[in-house]
Amino acid sequence: EPEVTQTPSHQVTQMGQEVILRCVPISNHLYFYWYRQILGQKVEFLVSFYNNEISEKSEIFDDQFSVERPDGSNFTLKIRSTKLEDSAMYFCANGDTDTQYFGPGTRLTVL
Amino acid sequence: AQRVTQPEKLLSVFKGAPVELKCNYSYSGSPELFWYVQYSRQRLQLLLRHISRESIKGFTADLNKGETSFHLKKPFAQEEDSAMYYCAPPFYGGATNKLIFGTGTLLAVQP
Numbered sequence: 001e002p003e004v005t006q007t008p009s010h011q012v013t014q015m016g017q018e019v020i021l022r023c024v025p026i027s028n029h030l031y032f033y034w035y036r037q038i039l040g041q042k043v044e045f046l047v048s049f050y051n052n053e054i055s056e057k058s059e060i061f062d063d064q065f066s067v068e069r070p071d072g073s074n075f076t077l078k079i080r081s082t083k084l085e086d087s088a089m090y091f092c093a094n095g096d097t098d099t100q101y102f103g104p105g106t107r108l109t110v111l
Numbered sequence: 112a113q114r115v116t117q118p119e120k121l122l123s124v125f126k127g128a129p130v131e132l133k134c135n136y137s138y139s140g141s142p143e144l145f146w147y148v149q150y151s152r153q154r155l156q157l158l159l160r161h162i163s164r165e166s167i168k169g170f171t172a173d174l175n176k177g178e179t180s181f182h183l184k185k186p187f188a189q190e191e192d193s194a195m196y197y198c199a200p201p202f203y204g205g206a207t208n209k210l211i212f213g214t215g216t217l218l219a220v221q222p
Contacts, residue, residue, distance in 0.1 A: 048207035055207040102155040
């Protein structure tokens with residue numbers, strides 16, 4: 001059974017640096033999502049993406065965040081200038097209209 | 112506001128005992144509701160959704176609109192049920208459905 005994959009599994013960066021988190025979706029599943037989970041807190045929605053554009057975004061998803069599918073396959077989340085409070089587990093999800101399949105997550109640590 | 116409440120952070124039971132993981136929601140309209148599970152060191156995965164009325168791994172969940180609850184139940188807990196459980200209704204935003212996660216309940220099944 002195909003699975004959503006994410007790279008890297010763990011990213012350590014300095015405050016102010018740019019990071020790109022990557023997600024390889026399941027083919028033929030056209031709905032894309034990013035969620036994050038700060039340690040000890042609940043999973044929070046960041047953004048959804050369909051038909052090559054953002055469908056919905058949360059208050060967390062400010063101008064420092066962006067998403068794209070640069071090659072029509074991988075789905076990326078970019079944080080332009082990371083802050084300490086961006087440290088979290090970032091989950092990509094991909095699916096059809098009914099079900100979302102989650103990747104294993106990328107742990108981002110901002111120092 | 113869209114809100115999901117899972118009042119128990121930790122639920123510890125003995126093997127063979129009944130399990131009930133509580134979930135209450137605030138949502139206008141007819142909700143669709145999911146339970147997601149995360150086993151140790153594994154990804155989030157869909158356990159069941161109320162509209163399908165299935166029983167997965169012995170778990171069932173009934174939507175009670177009067178009490179606005181969607182509690183997850185299993186008559187006889189197994190050690191392999193130990194995991195983090197999240198109640199997560201989807202909310203429609205344009206073309207996509209974001210999931211709003213509860214804080215999660217850690218189920219620990221003791222031998």
